[in-house]
Amino acid sequence: MKLSLLVEEGEKLSLIPFNRSRDLKYWEEIGNGAADTHVFTREKPSMYIVTDGQENRLGVVGLFYQEGKPWTEIAIDPKYRGHGLLSKFYELLAKKHGLKRLWISPNISNTASVKSHEKAGFVRVGEEYGKVIAYKDF
Numbered sequence: 001m002k003l004s005l006l007v008e009e010g011e012k013l014s015l016i017p018f019n020r021s022r023d024l025k026y027w028e029e030i031g032n033g034a035a036d037t038h039v040f041t042r043e044k045p046s047m048y049i050v051t052d053g054q055e056n057r058l059g060v061v062g063l064f065y066q067e068g069k070p071w072t073e074i075a076i077d078p079k080y081r082g083h084g085l086l087s088k089f090y091e092l093l094a095k096k097h098g099l100k101r102l103w104i105s106p107n108i109s110n111t112a113s114v115k116s117h118e119k120a121g122f123v124r125v126g127e128e129y130g131k132v133i134a135y136k137d138f
């Protein structure tokens with residue numbers, strides 16, 4: 001499927017519950033060292049594989065809770081980066097969980113993550129322990 005079509009028709013994207021024995025290796029492979037698999041030890045983790053509604057995996061997205069706030073994790077398959085999928089993944093996640101605000105804390109050194117979240121409209125509120133703290137309302 002052409003990616004431009006897929007992005008325009010965001011409703012075709014599907015969230016499939018993350019299966020650790022099937023999907024952990026994939027997440028580590030596409031995560032550029034930023035796949036925080038400790039998420040499974042956090043409060044109320046909900047991780048998903050994002051597909052194009054068919055067989056193709058586009059990446060991983062999910063959330064966990066800390067101090068009552070939903071924090072996200074994301075990795076986009078290198079084959080599909082640079083097409084604005086980050087926003088689409090979060091829209092799906094926010095809708096599925098009925099969330100009004102999502103928080104993210106990329107490492108300051110993770111330029112791709114910091115910049116792509118800025119571009120997607122995340123608002124930076126500060127920095128803590130080498131991480132940028134930002135949120136977006138939905």
Ligand SMILES: CC(C)(COP(=O)(O)OP(=O)(O)OC[C@H]1O[C@@H](n2cnc3c(N)ncnc32)[C@H](O)[C@@H]1OP(=O)(O)O)[C@@H](O)C(=O)NCCC(=O)NCCS
Nearest residue numbers: 031034074075076081082083084085086106112113115116
């Ligand atoms: C972070 C990540 C999800 C961004 O995916 P993406 O497909 O590039 O995201 P988008 O297409 O929505 O955003 C692209 C924008 O991000 C910015 N960007 C992306 N990579 C960049 C880089 N290496 N340097 C600077 N800016 C970058 C640019 O502003 C770009 O917009 P442009 O193409 O118009 O210039 C992806 O790089 C990834 O999966 N990285 C590995 C896992 C990871 O770091 N996850 C985040 C943990 S907090």
